Amino acid sequence: MAILPPPPSVSKNPFSSSALTPSRTSTIFDSKVKSREIEHSHLSLFTGFYMSSGLKLKAARKSVGLTKELKTDKMETKVGTANECDLFDEMKHRFLSFKHQKYMEDFEHYQNLANGQAPKFMVIACADSRVCPSNILGFQPGEAFVVRNVANMVPPCETGPSETNAALEFAVNSIKVENILVIGHSCCGGIRALMSMQDEEDSSFIRSWVLVGKNARLNTKAAASNLNFDHQCRHCEKESVNCSLKNLLTYPWIKEKVIKGILSLHGGYYNFVDCTFEKWTLDYEGSHWEESDKFAVKNRSFWS
Amino acid sequence: MAHHNQPSKGFIPRFKNLLRDEERGEEEGCKDPAVERIVDGFIHFKTCVFDKNPEIFGPLAEAQHPKFLVFACSDSRVSPSHVLNFHLGEAFMARNIANLVPAFNQLRYSDVGAIIEYAVGHLKVENILVMGHSRCGGIERLMSLPQDGSTTYDFVDDWVKVALPAKIKVKSEYGNLSAEEQNAKCEREAVNLSLSNLLTYPYVRSGLENKTLALRGGHYDFVEGKFELWEFKAVVTPPINIPPVDI
Numbered sequence: 172m173a174i175l176p177p178p179p180s181v182s183k184n185p186f187s188s189s190a191l192t193p194s195r196t197s198t199i200f201d202s203k204v205k206s207r208e209i210e211h212s213h214l215s216l217f218t219g220f221y222m223s224s225g226l227k228l229k230a231a232r233k234s235v236g237l238t239k240e241l242k243t244d245k246m247e248t249k250v251g252t253a254n255e256c257d258l259f260d261e262m263k264h265r266f267l268s269f270k271h272q273k274y275m276e277d278f279e280h281y282q283n284l285a286n287g288q289a290p291k292f293m294v295i296a297c298a299d300s301r302v303c304p305s306n307i308l309g310f311q312p313g314e315a316f317v318v319r320n321v322a323n324m325v326p327p328c329e330t331g332p333s334e335t336n337a338a339l340e341f342a343v344n345s346i347k348v349e350n351i352l353v354i355g356h357s358c359c360g361g362i363r364a365l366m367s368m369q370d371e372e373d374s375s376f377i378r379s380w381v382l383v384g385k386n387a388r389l390n391t392k393a394a395a396s397n398l399n400f401d402h403q404c405r406h407c408e409k410e411s412v413n414c415s416l417k418n419l420l421t422y423p424w425i426k427e428k429v430i431k432g433i434l435s436l437h438g439g440y441y442n443f444v445d446c447t448f449e450k451w452t453l454d455y456e457g458s459h460w461e462e463s464d465k466f467a468v469k470n471r472s473f474w475s
Numbered sequence: 476m477a478h479h480n481q482p483s484k485g486f487i488p489r490f491k492n493l494l495r496d497e498e499r500g501e502e503e504g505c506k507d508p509a510v511e512r513i514v515d516g517f518i519h520f521k522t523c524v525f526d527k528n529p530e531i532f533g534p535l536a537e538a539q540h541p542k543f544l545v546f547a548c549s550d551s552r553v554s555p556s557h558v559l560n561f562h563l564g565e566a567f568m569a570r571n572i573a574n575l576v577p578a579f580n581q582l583r584y585s586d587v588g589a590i591i592e593y594a595v596g597h598l599k600v601e602n603i604l605v606m607g608h609s610r611c612g613g614i615e616r617l618m619s620l621p622q623d624g625s626t627t628y629d630f631v632d633d634w635v636k637v638a639l640p641a642k643i644k645v646k647s648e649y650g651n652l653s654a655e656e657q658n659a660k661c662e663r664e665a666v667n668l669s670l671s672n673l674l675t676y677p678y679v680r681s682g683l684e685n686k687t688l689a690l691r692g693g694h695y696d697f698v699e700g701k702f703e704l705w706e707f708k709a710v711v712t713p714p715i716n717i718p719p720v721d722i
Contacts, residue, residue, distance in 0.1 A: 258542070258602065259691075259704060265560035266702045273557070274700050285610065285698045290551035291509060298590050300541035300567045305556035306524070307563075309516030312552045319570040321589040334571040334586050337634030338549045341572055341612065344628070350509050358536070360593065376588030379581055435509070444536045446525045448517045450510070470510065474517055 284313045292316065293342040295335070295415070296354045297323040297361065301443050304354065308448075316342045322361025323353055325415035326383045328422045336422070343425055343434065351419060354439040355412040362408045366391070366400070383418075387411035409449075412438040416453050417466065429455050438468075447475040531564070541567045544594035546605045546669065548574045553608045558695050558702070567594045573613030574606055576669035577637045579676050588676070595678045595688065603673060606693040607666040614661050617642050618654070638665040663703075666692040670707040683709060 274281050292315040294304045304310050304317060318338040326333055342348045355362075365381040365388050384407075391407040398406065416436050420426045428434035436453040450472045457467035525532050543566040547555050555561050555568060569590045576591075577584040594600045607614075616628070617635040626632040641664035649660050670690050673679045682688025690707040 262559055262704070263702075266558060269558055269560060270700050274697075281697060281700075284552050288551045291512075298567050298569050298594075300539045300564050301535055303554075303556045303561070303563060303566075303568060305554040307517060307520050308513050309519050310551075310554070312554065312557055314512075314551055316549050316551045317554065317570045318549050319568050320586050321593055326586075332630045332633035334575070334584070334634060337572050337628075337630040340628050340630040342549070345612070345631075352513070360597070361589070374581065376581060376585050376592040379585035380589035439513075443532065446521050446532070450513065470507075472510070472514075474514065474521075 281312070288313055288316070288346065290314050290316045290346065291349050293318070293339070293348040293351045294354065295320075295323050295325060295351070297321065297356055297359060299356060299359065302354070302356045302441055307441055316346060316348060321377065321380055322359055322365070322384060322411065323355055323415070324361075324381070324383045324411065325353065325418045327418040330383070339419075339422065339425070343422075343428065349433065350435045350437060351425075352437045352439055353412050353415045353419075354441055355408045356440065357405065357408065357442040357444055359404070359408050362387075362411060363404050365411075366404050366407055384411045384414060387414040390414075409438075409440050412440065413466075420455075429453075445475070447473065449473050535564045539564055539567075539598065541565055541594075541598060542601050543567065544591070544598075544600045544603045545569070546571075546574045546576055546603070548572065548606075548608055548611060548613065550608060550611065552697055553606070553695055555604075555606060567598060567600060572631060572634055573611055573617070573638065573665060574608075574669065575613075575634070575637045575665065576605060576672045578672040591673070591676050592678065595676070595682055599687070601687060602689050602691065603670075603679070604691050604693055605666050605669045605673075606695060607662040608694065609659065609662065609696040609698050611658070611662050614638070614665060615658050617665075618645075618658050618661055638668055641665040641668045663692070663694055666694065667707070674709060 290313060292310070294308075294310070294315045294317045296302055296304050296317065296319050298319045298321055304315060310317075316338070318335055320335055325335055325339070328336070339351075342351075361377070361381050362384070364377050365384050368378060368381070368388075387407050387410040390410050391403055394410075395403050395406040416438055419436055420429065425434065425436075429436060436455075438451050438453070440449040442448070450470075451468045452470045454467040454469040457469065458465075459467075541564060543561070545555050545561070545566045545568045547553055547568065547570050549570045549572055555566060561568070567590070569587070571587070575587075577587055579588065581588060595603075613631070613635050616631060617638055620626075620632060620635070638661070641661055644664055645657050645661045649657055652660070670692055673690060674683070679688065679690075683690070692705050692707055694703040696702070
């Protein structure tokens with residue numbers, strides 16, 4: 172069996188290795204391809220994705236501790252050429268459908284967007300495939316600057332530069348969004364990993380990252396230790412959103428704008444088991460920061 | 476499934492009674508157009524999509540089995556859910572400035588590492604797509620970073636330097652092009668750099684070795700309305716054995 176070379180060192184010219192070459196650019200142009208009945212094929216493809224996976228339904232509930240076991244299981248479904256062509260053929264048709272049904276229909280709007288974006292929202296959501304803000308909250312192109320990471324977490328300023336706070340800086344200082352919305356969700360694998368973490372476990376990326384939410388875990392253990400593990404995770408999913416909102420205030424350029432009233436911080440929680448959405452807003456003026464580290468909340472809503 | 480149509484004006488008032496506001500601050504909350512926007516969006520999703528497809532959303536609530544891990548830019552104009560019509564459950568999606576993937580580094584980049592580790596190691600995605608786009612502000616910032624090393628942005632400037640090798644390549648090969656053309660080249664080179672950085676994650680390498688994982692790059696041009704898609708392959712030939720020389 173061919174063995175891959177050791178990882179290329181992060182040098183100034185990684186493209187010197189001839190073994191690593193991008194191949195076969197295919198350009199997808201427009202109107203020569205007749206657009207199909209995309210809606211029907213989308214639904215059947217979507218069902219096809221789910222039906223052919225063959226994995227256990229409860230996989231998402233397993234804790235990170237099973238990582239070592241998972242490594243010994245080989246994927247039964249190999250990525251064959253035929254499947255790949257189907258997937259990317261479908262992608263091509265979806266893009267062309269987007270182009271004909273949305274882009275060309277609203278051409279002037281998209282041309283304006285091409286010249287610059289001015290979204291009113293920055294959204295921080297989980298990378299989970301079930302919680303895309305464009306789908307569940309209907310954000311259209313141009314409306315929301317989106318960051319997605321594991322467990323929708325915002326690290327505090329003192330942890331130093333990272334992908335999430337680079338996006339925060341750009342959204343707040345360059346694009347000047349007016350709202351930041353942090354959305355948590357039910358059955359979050361990242362929060363579950365945080366709650367099930369043991370001290371003696373080996374280090375992993377997931378562990379290193381979810382430790383950003385360690386205060387949420389501490390608060391949950393303190394407030395909800397009488398609940399079963401699933402309910403503790405549910406509590407932590409929301410607590411983590413609040414911790415992220417507090418972490419937002421550790422960035423001076425965010426805090427300054429919140430105090431001036433030109434930037435609002437919102438928390439959200441999407442429950443995809445019963446399809447409900449909770450939303451609340453951080454009330455900076457109403458909070459007593461000297462007395463407690465908990466902040467006040469206003470405009471709490473529950474949609475069901 | 477009617478996913479992305481805007482709700483009609485007559486449609487929303489009928490469903491406003493679905494709202495329950497706990498603190499009777501409903502009037503104040505509903506006056507905020509930002510909140511109104513979110514409310515309208517969620518109601519549309521729930522009534523037109525979620526409630527109408529229980530056979531999909533029931534199982535999806537139990538577990539996700541996405542076939543894709545997608546890296547896309549945070550730019551509000553390039554959501555893959557729109558451009559490539561990814562449905563809920565199809566793609567584990569990471570979005571950051573300039574859709575970058577840094578090389579394996581547990582100290583600096585555990586955020587991106589966690590995404591790859593979870594998607595490839597746990598969810599067993601079969602495809603990774605890194606999608607760049609036109610007029611990317613992050614790439615533009617990278618290409619215009621001052622030579623003297625001074626920074627305007629604390630976090631953005633540090634982050635975009637992940638793609639410094641791509642910038643160096645573009646400057647050396649396409650130095651004669653205009654700034655705008657160089658940026659367009661760098662958008663694609665940065666995608667290729669991110670794809671090669673993916674190889675520094677052991678679970679990605681194993682996936683490629685076992686042929687259970689494929690890597691692809693993409694570029695969405697929202698000025699021209701077109702999309703490029705290419706595959707990234709790492710090829711290792713069998714070794715040539717050099718026999719010992721008899722003296």
